[in-house]
Amino acid sequence: xxxxxxxxxxxxxxxxxxxxxxxxxxxxxxxxxxxxxxxxxxxxxxxxxxxxxxxxxxxxxxxxxxxxxxxxxxxxxxxxxxxxxxxxxxxxxxxxxxxxxxxxxxxxxxxxxxxxxxxxxxxxxxxxxxxxxxxxxxxxxx
Numbered sequence: 001x002x003x004x005x006x007x008x009x010x011x012x013x014x015x016x017x018x019x020x021x022x023x024x025x026x027x028x029x030x031x032x033x034x035x036x037x038x039x040x041x042x043x044x045x046x047x048x049x050x051x052x053x054x055x056x057x058x059x060x061x062x063x064x065x066x067x068x069x070x071x072x073x074x075x076x077x078x079x080x081x082x083x084x085x086x087x088x089x090x091x092x093x094x095x096x097x098x099x100x101x102x103x104x105x106x107x108x109x110x111x112x113x114x115x116x117x118x119x120x121x122x123x124x125x126x127x128x129x130x131x132x133x134x135x136x137x138x139x140x141x142x
Contacts, residue, residue, distance in 0.1 A: 003108040010076055010097060010105045015129050017068040022126050025061060030117040030125045032062040036069055037110045041103060044073075048099045073102055 004011060018036075022028045035058045043055040058066050075082040078096035097105075116125035 003104050007097075007101065007105050007108075010102070011108065012133070013072050013076060014069055014105065014109060016133060017072045018065060019126070019130050019133055021061075021065045021068050022123075022130065025064065028061045028065065028126065029122045030113055031122075032058075032060075032065050033125060034110065034113050034117075035062040036065040037106055037113065039066060040069060040073060041106045041110065044099050044103050044106070048103065073106075077102060 018033055039055060039058055039062075046053050046055075057063050071080070071082070074080045076097045077099065112129075113125045116128040118124070120127060
């Protein structure tokens with residue numbers, strides 16, 4: 001099964017965090033997101049290999065994207081609640097993920113960033129994902 005099919009919910013969680021930052025700061029560009037994803041992949045790969053190292057948080061806009069994405073990743077790994085101050089029993093996640101699966105998801109997002117950036121320019125990926133998330137949210141029957 002393809003990553004985007006098996007882990008659609010994880011991809012959507014991470015991409016929703018990215019778009020939340022983009023919605024709050026229209027200056028965010030694909031390069032900021034790529035820097036974030038590359039940093040997260042490196043950090044989780046080191047963890048998977050049991051290597052101790054300090055991950056340098058990117059600066060500026062990429063740092064803001066990084067903080068939001070890392071929070072979602074840690075939540076999906078079952079290490080923290082999504083929203084500070086929220087009781088653990090009120091925290092909903094469909095199921096916990098392993099580091100290996102999370103890395104697969106981050107790599108799939110990186111591939112998407114590269115594709116849509118090449119096709120759409122500085123914010124090609126961001127505009128594509130926003131449209132995709134808007135379409136997915138409109139199909140949810142509330």
